[in-house]
Structure formats: C-alpha cells, structure tokens
Amino acid sequence: MMWKAFVLFVVSLYRSRGLIVQLTARDFKTRYLGSYLGLLWAFVQPVVTIAIFWFVFEVGFKSAPVGDFPFILWLICGMIPWFFFADTLSMASNSIVENSHLVKKVVFRVSMLPLIKLLSALLIHVFFVAMIFAFFSAYGYAPTWCSLQVFYYSVCLCVLLVGLSWLSAALMVFLKDLGQMIAIGLQFGFWLTPIFWSLEMIPEGYRFYLKLNPFFYIVQGYRDSFIHHVWFWQHPVYTVYYWAVTLVVFVSGALVFTRLRPHFADVL
Template identity: 30%
Template sequence: MKSIIYVVNENIRNVYRILSISKYELLSDMRDSKLGIIWNILNPLIQVSTYWFVFGIGIRGGEAVSGVEFLDWMMAGLLVWFFISPCITKGVNAISSKINVITKMKFPISILPATVVLKELFNHCFMLVIVYFLFLIRGMRPSVYNLQVFYYIICIVTLTTSLSMITASLNVFTKDVRKMVNASMRILMYLTPILWTMDKLPVSIKMIMKCNPIFYIVEGYRDCFFYHKGILATPREMAIFWLTVAVLFIIGSNLIYKFKHKFIDLL
C-alpha cells in the first residue's frame, strides 16, 4: 500500500512536469521532419490502407462484420492499436531513455511512464477526431453512446501506464525486456481480433480471448461508434479488465518504490 500511495502522490505533485515533458517530446518529434504533424495522419493512413486491402478486399472480399462495413469495423480496432502499441513499445524505455536527467538531478522517476502515454494521447485524440468525422461521412449515426469513448481512453491510459511502469523498471536491469516486448507486440496484434472476427472460434476459445484487456477496449470502441451498447453491457469483461489493471499497477508501483534509489546506479 505504501508503494501505491508513493507513486500516486508523486504523479499528482508533478502533473505540470508531466505535461511539460510530454509537450517537449511531442514538439521535438515534429521538429525532426519538414511535414511535422502531418506524419501523424500519413503513418496511420498508410497502414490502414494496407490492412484494408489485404484483409478487407483480399481475404474477406469486402464482407461486412455484424452489419458494419469491414473498413469501418477495422478502423475502430486499429485506432485503439495505434494508441496502445507505441505506449507500450516506447514505455519500456521510459526510464532508461532519461538517463541524462536522472543521473544529474533529483528526479521523480515514477512519472516517466505517464509522460510517454500522455504524449501518445495527443496523437490519439488527433486521429480520433479525423476518424470520427470519417465515420460520419460514411454513414454512421451520431449518438450519445459516442461519448463513452472517453471512458475507454481512460482504460487505455491506466492500462498502458501500469504496464509501462513494470517494463520500464525491468528494462533497467536487462535490455532483453525491450526485445521481448517488441516481439510480443507483433504477436499480440494478431491474437487480438482487430483485423479478424471470432465468429468461427469455439466458445471456450472465445472466453479466453475476451480476457485480453486490449480486446475489451477494442470492442468498447466499436460499441461506442457502431453497436451503441452501454459500458455496463459487458460487466464480466469490465471486471476482468479493471482487476488486470489493478494487479499491473500494484506490481509496477512496488517495482518503482523498491528500486527508486537504485535506478541511478543501475543506469
């Protein structure tokens, strides 16, 4: 309990610092190229187009999914993935990448995973607005259920921050953690029904797949935009998700609290 209080208090006290670091990192990325923020649109657009051609036209032949056009159905899932994936892959380096700052001054290390997630949150909100208007153009009916997307954004932020606290702490001890995370992300994308449906899977396999916290968020986005289901429509999946996040946050808090004075020596 002491570790949880320590991490929560440190993040609350340093909210302005988290915002400042995230803003600096975001502007730094934009300065590295002439197109700047335009790449926030081009990168996802190129990937969506590729997946749509391969999986939508090539494999599924343009078949709709539960009454929703495959392109729209897939874009909702990829919208989640394009947020979660960089949060996890960059979050693993959240501590080790700031070695110059940590070793030269007293710095609240526990806020570093949050800075990575906040930076990616800006990119996600930017893409969310674009994709939402695209859905409207393609015939989606606006609904009050659309507002539930903010709940699922909170889900992503808490999940990725908790997971990054664990991987960033362990990555200080061995760089194999970063390689393992990168390899796992490639597998995780195809294990999560983002580009394919679970219609033909046995019931037992479906039950296991629904325990994936990313699946809960992906389906939540689709419920917000297309199926107009409330947050409480899947209470079992909701309980499993928040239990998973709680366990990850407890583990991450304990790691950071336990090694808070040793990270400098290890780096």
Template identity: 35%
Template structure:
C-alpha cells in the first residue's frame, strides 16, 4: 500500500510539471496541421455523426431510448468514450515512447501516464461544454443529479490512471502487449453500453455487463445528465468498481516500482 500512496503522491507533487508537458504536447501535436487543435473535435464529431446515422436513423428509426432522443443519449455515452479509448491506448505506450528521454535525466516516470491523461483532458472538457449546449438546444432539463457528475469524473480519472500505469509498464517490457491493448479497446467499445442500453438485455445478463468498469462510467454520466439515479443507490456496483480500480492501481504501482529502473534494459 505504501507503494500506491507514493505513486499517487508523485502525481500531486509533480502536477505543475504534468500540466506544462501536457500543454506542450497538445500544442506540438497539431502544430503542422492547418486546422490545428480543431482536429480534436472534428474527428469525434464525424464519428458521432456516423454512429447516429447508422444506429439512430438506420437501425432504430429515430426511436428514443428511455424517453431521451437517441442523439442526446448516444452523445452522452460517446463523449467519455472518446476520452477513455485514446487515453488508454496512448497512455499504455507513454513509458516506452519516452524512456530514452527520461532515462538520461532524473524524471518521475510514474507521471508519464498522467501527462497523457492531461493532454487529452482539454478536448474532453470542451466536448462536455458542447454537450451542454446541445442539451439546451434539445430542451433537456438540468436536474439535481448533475451534482454527482464530479464524482464520476473522479472515477474516470482514477480508472484511467490505474489502467495506464499498469499497461504502460507491461508494454515497456513486452511490446506485443501494446497491440493487445489496442485490440481490447476496439472490442470494449461494443461491449460497453454506448450504442445500446443495458435494459435491452435480459436481466440475467446485467451482472455480466456491470463487470465492465467502463459501463459504470458511461451509465454514471447518463444517470447524472439524463436519468434520476444517485450513484450510491447501486452500492454493490459502486463497491465493485472501486475495488477493481484500487486492485489495478495496486498491481500497476507495484509492477512499476519493481521495473522503473530497468526499462532501458528492455529497449
């Protein structure tokens, strides 16, 4: 547990450094593009349009889900996923891609996944603002349940860091693991209730679906913005989510601590 606490402590201690490097990476990523940082929003918007047309218009014929227009329902699920998927894929490669640089100086390697998370969080926050505007246009009322949205944001950040500190360590040691992460994220997109509702499945499958921690996040966003459910009402799922997140964080921090001085040997 001491290892986990030290790892978390480093994230707070080096937060100014995380923020500076993340800002630099965000600017440099799109520096040579004519539209620049706008590509962070163009790609998700194009994907949202395709998913809405295929699943909302083509398959569902525009039928609302749980009383909510399908486009809004889909958007609330896709926005966190557009943050989750690239962050995990990029975060799992964060140590390997920079190990040559950080090995030449005294640098807290454990903050590299946090830099990736912070680099992607800027676009995520702006898409949340866009979602708020779209909901106003559609006349979706804001209720008191939106107060729990910060809780789900904390859940999201904790889960992302736990996964990326774990996967980035393994990816630096075993390069095939990075390909496994990419494939897994593509599969998890369809296994997470983003394009479909949990209630469309028989109740006996609900427990299996809830084993996916990303389902907890996506459903939580919908509960905060569209539904009327507090996170503590389903305390079993909440307990499972945090138990799993802490377990992954513990394993990731322990693995990282054991190999952080040996990454160069695996290049």
C-alpha cells in the first residue's frame, strides 16, 4: 500500500509536467518583477559572495593554490552547488505556507509547489555552471569531456533536493520553527562540508565521518569534473552510498507529503 501511494504520487506529478513548467516560468518572473535590476538580483548575491571570498583568501591572505589550481577555481566548484542547494531548500520549505490560499480554496496539486521552487532555482544554477566553464577557460584550463559530468552531479543534487523539499515543506505547515532550524542546519552544513577548506586539512581518522555527508559527494563531484578529471564510476562505493541515501530521502519525502497533505488546509 505504501509503495502504491508513492507510485501514484510520482505519476500524478509527471502528468502535470506541463503545468509545472508554466508555473515555474511564472514564479521565476514574479520573484524579480517590480525591482529596478529585475533578474540581475538573482545573480548579484552569489557573485558578490564569491568575490568577497576570492578577495579575502586569494588577495588578502594570498592563499596558496589547491592542487596546483588557482584558489578561486577550486572555490567556485564548491560554492556554486552550495548556493543552489541552500537557496532551493530555503524557498521550497516555505512554498506550502506561502501559498496557503491555493491549499485552502483551489483544487490544486500542492506537491508541485516545492518542485516549482527547485526548477526556478535550477535556471539560476545553470547560469552559474556556465560561469564555471567560463572561469576555467579564462584561466587557461579548457573544458574536457569529463567536465560534462557536472550535469550528472546536478541531477544527483536535484533528486536529493526534491525529497528534502517535500519533507521540509510538509513539516513546515505543522512546525513553524522548522524554518529557523533549517537556516541553522545550513550554516552548520556549510562549514562541515569542504567547500572552501580542503579535506586534507582534517586528520585521517575524521575524514570518513565527513564523507558521510551526502553533499560531500556533490562538491567532490564538481571538482572531479573540472579539476581532477575523475569519472563518477571511479568512486563506486561512495556513488552507491549517495544514491542509497538519496533514494531513501526521496521516497520518504514523497510518503510524508502524501500522508500529511489532507491535513494542510486544517492547519493553515
């Protein structure tokens, strides 16, 4: 019965794919409608953050290259997927509460709302992935075939985010403090993931525990694609581990959302 509910949940979303695309385009436009810079605001904050880190660590502290690669190239391979992860999870978690009028008054497939936030953020992420290619080319590192697997890791991240978004969006309706907990969790997650520090700085005995963080697989994957030129199948154990964790999160998120959905209107 549980698996039947999960399959019906996913199939219903697939049948609504056209509406999801339309609502994603609408959400993408309305987020920046009315501001003077408009769509540029979607890119300003990440670009400024990367510029600050680059100035502080490469210009100010004159950080040494990581593995013979300029620090800024090593940094953006970790920062850009993190921006996508953090922004999507924050927006998707609030998607049901922010659109309570749709839950209460309209016959609407509410499970689309977290997906719409994810796809809207994905459009921004694609631009920044293109920026990674541009940065590496500007520094004289031409893209290789291995660089294209960055899209595989983007898909990996999207699947994980879908499950987390369904789970957090459904729970947020009943636990209003969850938003603050997610914000704190993202801060811990940023510093516990080797985004702007190298895993080699950590004693060998602790590295195993840090690698249990699924996002480590994503950050390492982006760097493997552009810097180390290592294919994902060359890490078979960790690839299997990542997908096992991700599928558990994905299925759990769908089932929790399905179970709680009938009670949304009573609480909102």
